[in-house]
Amino acid sequence: MQRKPKIGILYAAIMVASSTLWGVVNGWLLYYYLPPTGTPLVPAGLFGLVMLVSRGINIAITLPIGYLSDRTRTRWGRRMPYIVGGAICLPFLFLLLWMPPHAGESIWNLVFLALALIGFNVAYEIFQTPYEALLPEIIPEEKQRVNTSAWASGFHLAGAILAGFAGPLIENMGYLRTAFVFALVSAPFLFIPLLFLREKNGGDRFLSKTSFRESVRSVFDSRPFRIFTITYALFWIASTFVLESLPYIVTEICQLREAATVYFFLPAVLVSLICYPLVSWAANRFGKERVFAASLLAGAIVMPGLMALGEQIPVPLILQGVFWISLQAAVLTGAQVLPTAIAAEITDLDKRRTGQHREGTFFAVWGLLDQLAAGVGSALLPLFLLLGRSAEDPRGPLGVRLLGVAGGLLLCVSFIVFQKYEQPAEEIHNPDQK
Numbered sequence: 001m002q003r004k005p006k007i008g009i010l011y012a013a014i015m016v017a018s019s020t021l022w023g024v025v026n027g028w029l030l031y032y033y034l035p036p037t038g039t040p041l042v043p044a045g046l047f048g049l050v051m052l053v054s055r056g057i058n059i060a061i062t063l064p065i066g067y068l069s070d071r072t073r074t075r076w077g078r079r080m081p082y083i084v085g086g087a088i089c090l091p092f093l094f095l096l097l098w099m100p101p102h103a104g105e106s107i108w109n110l111v112f113l114a115l116a117l118i119g120f121n122v123a124y125e126i127f128q129t130p131y132e133a134l135l136p137e138i139i140p141e142e143k144q145r146v147n148t149s150a151w152a153s154g155f156h157l158a159g160a161i162l163a164g165f166a167g168p169l170i171e172n173m174g175y176l177r178t179a180f181v182f183a184l185v186s187a188p189f190l191f192i193p194l195l196f197l198r199e200k201n202g203g204d205r206f207l208s209k210t211s212f213r214e215s216v217r218s219v220f221d222s223r224p225f226r227i228f229t230i231t232y233a234l235f236w237i238a239s240t241f242v243l244e245s246l247p248y249i250v251t252e253i254c255q256l257r258e259a260a261t262v263y264f265f266l267p268a269v270l271v272s273l274i275c276y277p278l279v280s281w282a283a284n285r286f287g288k289e290r291v292f293a294a295s296l297l298a299g300a301i302v303m304p305g306l307m308a309l310g311e312q313i314p315v316p317l318i319l320q321g322v323f324w325i326s327l328q329a330a331v332l333t334g335a336q337v338l339p340t341a342i343a344a345e346i347t348d349l350d351k352r353r354t355g356q357h358r359e360g361t362f363f364a365v366w367g368l369l370d371q372l373a374a375g376v377g378s379a380l381l382p383l384f385l386l387l388g389r390s391a392e393d394p395r396g397p398l399g400v401r402l403l404g405v406a407g408g409l410l411l412c413v414s415f416i417v418f419q420k421y422e423q424p425a426e427e428i429h430n431p432d433q434k
Contacts, residue, residue: 007138007139007196007197008139008144008147008148008151009148009151010193010196010197011134011135011138011139011148011152011193011197012148012151012152012154012155013151013155013189013192013193014131014155014189014190014193014194015152015153015155015156015158015159016155016156016158016159016162016186016189017087017090017159017186017187017189017190018090018124018127018128018159018190019155019156019157019158019159019160019163020159020160020162020163020182020185020186020189021090021091021094021159021182021183021186022124022159022163023159023160023162023163023164023166023243024094024163024166024178024179024182025094025097025120026240026243026244027163027166027243027244027246027247027261028166028170028175028247029097029117029244030047030244030378030381030382031247031248031258032098032175033047033100033109033113034047034382034385036248036251036252036389036390036392037390037392039104039105040105041100041102041103041104041105041106041109042105042106042107042109042110042113043105043107043110044382044385044386045382046110047110047382048378048379048380048381048382048383049379050110050113050114050117051117051375051378051379052375052376052378052379053114053118054114054117054118054121054375055121055372055374055375055376055378055379056375057118057121057122058121058122058124058125058368058375059368059372059375061122061125061126062125062129062364062365062367062368063212063216063361063364063365063368064212065082065125065126065129065130065360065364066129066130066133066360066361066362066363066364066365066367067212067215067216067360067361067364068082068360069082069129069130069133069360070133070215070358070359070360070361076199077198077199078130078199078360079130079131079133079134079137079199079360080130080134080194080197080199082126082127082129082130083127083130083131083134083194084194085126085127086123086124086125086126086127086128087127087190087191087194089119089123089126090120090123090124090127090190091183091186091187091190092183093116093119093120093123094120094179094182094183095176095179095180095183096116096119096120097113097116097117097120097179098175098176098178098179099112099116099176100112100113125367128367129360129363129364129367130360132340132343132363132366132367133347133359133360133362133363133364134197134199134359135148135340135344135359136344136347136348136351136359137199137359138197138198138199145340145341145344149337149338149340149341150276150280150337152340153272153276153333153336153337154273154276155189156336157269157272157273158269159186160265160268160269161265161266161269162182162185162186163182163265164261164262164264164265164266164269165262166178166182166261167247167250167257167258167259167260167261167262168258168259168262169181170258171257171258171259215358215361216361216365218350218358218361219358219361219362219365220365222346222350223422224346224421224422225343225346225362225365225366227417227418227420227421228339228342228343228346228366228418228421229365229366229369230369230414230417231296231414231415231417231418231421232339232366232369232370232373232414233369233370233372233373234373234410234411234413234414234417235296235299235335235410235411235414236370236373236374236377237373237374237376237377237380237407237410238299238303238377238406238407238408238410238411238414239332239377239407240373240374240377240378240381241377241380241381241384241403241404241406241407241410242303242325242328242403242404242407244377244378244381245381245400245403246261246264246325247261248385248389248397248400249264249306249321249325249400250264250321252389252390252391252396252397252400253306253309253310253317253321253391253397253400253401254309254317254318254320254321255317255391256317256318260318263318263322264321264322264325267322267325267326268325268326268328268329269329271326271327271329271330272329272330272333272336274330275329275330275333276333276337278333279291279295279333279334279337279338280337282334283334283338288338288341288342289342289418289421291334291338292334292335292338292339292342292418293415293418293419294334295331295332295333295334295335295338296335296411296414296415296418297411297412297415298331298332299328299331299332299335299408299411300408300409300411300412300414300415301331301408302324302327302328302331302408303328303404303405303407303408303411304404304405304407304408305324305327305404306324306400306401306403306404306405307401307402307404307405309321309324309401343362343363343366346362347359347362347363350362380406381403384399384400384402384403384406385399385400386399387399387402388400
């Protein structure tokens with residue numbers, strides 16, 4: 001009777017590794033290659049192009065990976081070969097990101113970064129899409145899915161805590177040694193749970209029997225899924241703005257050292273953990289769709305507050321920054337916890353309607369828009385920084401501040417889009433029906 005909760009916890013524990021590695025990449029890669037002071041390692045105008053190209057390649061492979069995982073048939077199941085293969089490559093490619101060949105600005109650094117980042121993103125996609133598609137199969141009960149989503153969010157925050165220590169480690173050890181530390185810490189969370197996760201056998205009759213084009217078209221034909229994925233993509237662009245600009249917020253707006261980023265991560269994580277029970281209660285009481293929408297609206301109101309942080313307020317800058325990031329974490333808890341449960345419900349209804357398991361294709365489309373959103377966010381962010389990224393610039397960190405306004409507008413649009421979401425009606429597939 002305890003197997004399902006344990007499997008859910010093991011499944012969710014993998015989020016520590018992926019959250020840690022991506023937290024370091026999102027939080028420090030831009031800062032490493034384009035420091036606010038000193039010599040950049042790559043041309044500033046081309047950094048965004050590299051980010052966009054790497055995401056573009058991900059987009060090209062996301063749907064084929066999801067579709068292939070729906071149709072793969074091995075003794076280990078449909079998803080596990082992809083999950084294990086991607087997991088093996090991730091730590092090594094993560095290390096390469098911090099090994100540019102030249103100490104100063106160089107086009108070869110840009111080429112190296114492009115290759116390493118493309119490899120890291122591809123390995124992550126090979127791992128991530130089948131991993132997400134595995135959830136509806138190994139956790140079929142709705143209540144356990146909500147619990148697993150909560151565990152996954154908790155482990156995601158644990159990874160964010162670990163990534164938050166990147167600042168102090170970088171200050172004392174440098175970027176490359178810090179990368180080695182994070183690769184070693186993440187490895188157990190990445191590999192140990194995979195020793196215990198098992199796919200169900202005897203499910204060959206549920207393998208997707210449609211062609212690649214038909215499978216993708218059927219996913220896009222689902223209006224609830226279209227609305228949901230567009231909403232989440234807008235939310236993720238806004239989140240990218242905050243995650244990747246946090247070192248600039250700490251050093252250039254709050255005028256602290258890099259090591260102080262940990263003081264921003266920890267309160268935000270603690271606030272999110274406190275909010276989890278409230279989100280679960282509210283989702284059960286009012287419905288997860290309403291709570292998700294309310295979270296987006298609250299985030300749209302809070303995020304532009306970044307513009308107000310400054311010495312004109314008679315409160316220490318560190319307290320202003322910590323309050324803003326903690327409030328942001330609190331109001332967006334619902335938008336972070338509930339999407340997986342919403343997506344799993346949509347794939348369940350498709351399975352009952354068609355009699356086929358196409359979770360891989362559904363989650364691949366979601367991942368595709370997620371990758372596109374992250375790529376767009378990463379590509380736009382350096383353009384904002386051109387408007388001012390340092391307190392020493394004539395305009396100060398104006399571009400960093402404007403990211404809060406842009407993120408708030410995106411969250412507002414995502415809230416408006418999600419108002420068109422309607423829970424899909426359940427249609428049960430009957431193979432005997434003529």
